[in-house]
Amino acid sequence: MSTFIATFVVLLLFFVLMSIGYLVKRTAVAGSCGGLGSLGIDKACDCDDPCDNRKAKMAAEDERRDKLAKDRII
Numbered sequence: 001m002s003t004f005i006a007t008f009v010v011l012l013l014f015f016v017l018m019s020i021g022y023l024v025k026r027t028a029v030a031g032s033c034g035g036l037g038s039l040g041i042d043k044a045c046d047c048d049d050p051c052d053n054r055k056a057k058m059a060a061e062d063e064r065r066d067k068l069a070k071d072r073i074i
Contacts, residue, residue, distance in 0.1 A: 050058070
């Protein structure tokens with residue numbers, strides 16, 4: 001029973017700390033543009049401003065697409 005109470009108190013403490021953080025910053029908890037995209041799995045990145053890694057991947061893909069279009073035989 002003491003393990004349950006200790007776990008509940010720790011969980012409650014985390015919720016309180018996250019609530020204080022929200023009240024101070026006034027922004028919602030948000031993820032990054034990484035995750036599955038950094039593993040090469042296609043996903044929709046809906047960030048307003050993509051991260052530097054994503055911008056580099058997008059630039060490399062644009063270069064590849066331009067090179068393929070330029071070197072196309074047909």
